[in-house]
Amino acid sequence: MAKVELRDIRKTYNAEEIIKGVSLDIENEEFVVFVGPSGCGKSTLLRMIAGLEEISGGDLMIDGARVNDLEPAKRGLAMVFQSYALYPHMNVYRNMEFGLKLAGMPEAERRQKITDVARTLQLDAYLKHKPGQLSGGQRQRVAIGRAIVRNPKVFLFDEPLSNLDAALRGQMRVELATLHRRLKATTIYVTHDQVEAMTMADKIVVLQKGVVEQVGSPLELYHHPRNLFVARFIGSPPMNFLPVTTRSIDPEGVTVARDRGESLLVPVLPGETASAEALTLGVRPEHIVIDPEGDVHGTIRMVERLGALTLLHVTLADDTLLIVQTDGDHGGEIDRPIRLRLQADNCHLFDARGIALTKLTRHRLAR
Amino acid sequence: MLTNLPIIVWMLYTFFKEVPVPILEAGRMDGANRWQEISVVLLPLALPGIASTALLSLILCWNEAFWSLNLTSSNAAPLASFIASFSSPEGLFFAKLSAASTLAVAPILVFGWFSQKQLVRGLTFGAVK
Ligand SMILES: Nc1ncnc2c1ncn2[C@@H]1O[C@H](COP(=O)(O)OP(=O)(O)OP(=O)(O)O)[C@@H](O)[C@H]1O
Ligand SMILES: [Mg+2]
Numbered sequence: 001m002a003k004v005e006l007r008d009i010r011k012t013y014n015a016e017e018i019i020k021g022v023s024l025d026i027e028n029e030e031f032v033v034f035v036g037p038s039g040c041g042k043s044t045l046l047r048m049i050a051g052l053e054e055i056s057g058g059d060l061m062i063d064g065a066r067v068n069d070l071e072p073a074k075r076g077l078a079m080v081f082q083s084y085a086l087y088p089h090m091n092v093y094r095n096m097e098f099g100l101k102l103a104g105m106p107e108a109e110r111r112q113k114i115t116d117v118a119r120t121l122q123l124d125a126y127l128k129h130k131p132g133q134l135s136g137g138q139r140q141r142v143a144i145g146r147a148i149v150r151n152p153k154v155f156l157f158d159e160p161l162s163n164l165d166a167a168l169r170g171q172m173r174v175e176l177a178t179l180h181r182r183l184k185a186t187t188i189y190v191t192h193d194q195v196e197a198m199t200m201a202d203k204i205v206v207l208q209k210g211v212v213e214q215v216g217s218p219l220e221l222y223h224h225p226r227n228l229f230v231a232r233f234i235g236s237p238p239m240n241f242l243p244v245t246t247r248s249i250d251p252e253g254v255t256v257a258r259d260r261g262e263s264l265l266v267p268v269l270p271g272e273t274a275s276a277e278a279l280t281l282g283v284r285p286e287h288i289v290i291d292p293e294g295d296v297h298g299t300i301r302m303v304e305r306l307g308a309l310t311l312l313h314v315t316l317a318d319d320t321l322l323i324v325q326t327d328g329d330h331g332g333e334i335d336r337p338i339r340l341r342l343q344a345d346n347c348h349l350f351d352a353r354g355i356a357l358t359k360l361t362r363h364r365l366a367r
Numbered sequence: 368m369l370t371n372l373p374i375i376v377w378m379l380y381t382f383f384k385e386v387p388v389p390i391l392e393a394g395r396m397d398g399a400n401r402w403q404e405i406s407v408v409l410l411p412l413a414l415p416g417i418a419s420t421a422l423l424s425l426i427l428c429w430n431e432a433f434w435s436l437n438l439t440s441s442n443a444a445p446l447a448s449f450i451a452s453f454s455s456p457e458g459l460f461f462a463k464l465s466a467a468s469t470l471a472v473a474p475i476l477v478f479g480w481f482s483q484k485q486l487v488r489g490l491t492f493g494a495v496k
Contacts, residue, residue, distance in 0.1 A: 052392050073398030085389035089411045098407075099397035150397075 002063050002076065002153035002186045003028050004049065010057035011044055011210075018044055020210040021058065026203075031180050031187045033197040035233070036207035042190040043158055045207070049188065050079050050156050062153065073102075078147035079156040082163065084139045086131040086146070092118070093127040096146045103150070117145045120179075137168045144176075148183070157189040161196065173199060194234055198222070206230050216366075223346075223363035228354035231282050237311060239348070240288070240322045244281045246273050253360060254349060256281060259318060262295040266347045268357040273349070279357075280350040285311065285325035287346035294341035298322065303332045314338055371427045375420055382416025383409070426475055 004026040011019035019041050026032050034042045047053040049060060051072035059066050067075050078099075086095050093114060100110045118124045121141045131139055140160060147155060160176075161169045177200050180187055191197055197204050198218045206213040206221065206229070214226045218234075225231035231239050244256035247263055249270045256279060257263035266281070273279065290312075301321075302313035305328065312324040312332050324340060332338070349357040386409055394408040410417075450471060453464035 050396065052395065072396045077396070079393070079396050081389045081393060083387065083389050085387065085393040087390060087393070087408060089414075098394075098399075102398040102403065146393075146397075 004154060004186060004188070005061040006049075006058065007061065008058040009045070009048060009055060009060060011041070011048060011053065012056040018210050019048070022207075022210075022212055023058075024205060024212065024215065026186060026188065028186055029184045031189065031200060031202045032205060033201035033203070034188065034190045034205050034207060035192060035194060035197045037233075038192060040207045041210040042192070042207055046079075046156055046158055046188060046190050049154075050077055051075055073099075076153040077156055078150050078152035078154075079158070080140075080143045080147050080160045082159040084131070084143045084163075086139060086142055088131050091128050091130050092123060092134070092142050092145075095131070095142055096149050099146065099150045113149050114145075117149050121145045121148075136164055137172065140164065140172060144179070148179075152185065155185050155187040157187070159191055160189075162191070162193070176200065194236060198234070204234075206233060219363065220366040223366045224356070224359060225282075225348065226356055228280065228282070228350050228356075231348060231350070231356070235284055237285050237323050237325070239282045239284050242281045242283070242320055242322075244279050244349075246275055246277045246279060249273065249275060253344075254357070256349065264342055264344050264347065266344055266349050267360040268349050269360060272357045273351065278352060280354075281342075282348035282350060283342050284346065285323040287343040288322065288324045289341045289343060290324065290326055290330070290338060291341040292339055294339040296340040296342065298338055298340060300332050300334055300336050300338050303334060312338070314340065371424050375424050378420045378423070379413075379416065382413050382420070385416070386412045422478060425478055429471075429474060
């Protein structure tokens, strides 16, 4: 059982700083997900925690002890690689046994342990198979099994599901979440798939260019993104953005308006904006309502039917594109005019620097 | 024989480079020290490459062997022309030609037979995932 602390962790490659000072507390038993666009440094950060990459600056603490200079196996971690990285010349049993053997565990105990883990992962029938004879999902299970048998204090995952097809990915997501609930081991999980991040994480860490943009629970990031980057990154389809100007500032919120008129009272703290300031209004597709009385007028340009849902791509008079989510039965047709209403309570305002204005009330599920 | 060295170094280098780095890293995460990483993970994975390099080197050496053996005498001839010499204007010495060919081919055939699995794997190693 372990607590992992990052204190101003930095990584420099050829004089270029890739990780620019990351500080983070990962609590015992917590499932933490690192997300961010490709190249933002997620893997580098994870590999530094694992000990596969040297730490250029800062302190890495596991259970209060500085482990910067400890070799990987001594840190009490286990890692599951994106490419599985199984030993192709060893069968499933030997793959799982390798680490235990090196740790000097007696034969009988090893056998017991591997049999147990193989049973939970439904691998018992494949113990004699070589990795090359297994399907992608089974290989992934072996990789997970190899990590579990060692009873690590912390599990590290680097995009473990990205080589699987969509159906299997969904299934493995559930299995991993169940496994985490059962093993209760601290887990650090890297992905660029925000669905994985939202569904599995206790805490999401959003990274961009080696900097932490925001840390919070999935719903905190969804309802209270700290800046434009997080707002755009979390949620699918992504949030819509409209340029607006401040019209009036009252205790119950800030009233903003678009060029053409319609105004909207957004419940944010009044102290963070000035009158006539240019702001960006953010609203998620699921927070736009189709309303015959609505004051936003647009034209449907595309209809995407997902079965349970329909996504309408609507352009406004000034050619701004809005994606609107509605139910699957909506009979929207291309080139028809449509009237919309934005749910003011679920709208976000961002200042010129892209920082969100603080909402008056916290969402009840956003811890 | 020394002329084979560059090609052997080059081939071995390629085969060792083909071994996926994450597998070696997995070994390190599992607690393997540098020596175990090399002996238990790296070498077995590069074995097909080592085998095919060895076979190639053997073939090259064997072909040169006669040439080297005869280098000091007046009739220095590589294996191929030594065999060809049995088909001459004086007549086709079929028996001798066959015998020489068999002798020349046999060791490679035997060695190749035993290493064919490794060789084929070696030559296609890395071609597919
Ligand atoms: N060995 C290296 N030498 C130099 N630069 C490197 C090295 N490894 C990574 N980088 C750089 O560090 C940055 C972060 O890489 P990293 O692999 O951590 O990204 P990532 O967030 O995991 O991306 P992805 O989602 O594509 O896996 C990249 O810009 C990359 O070019
Ligand atoms: Mg990566």
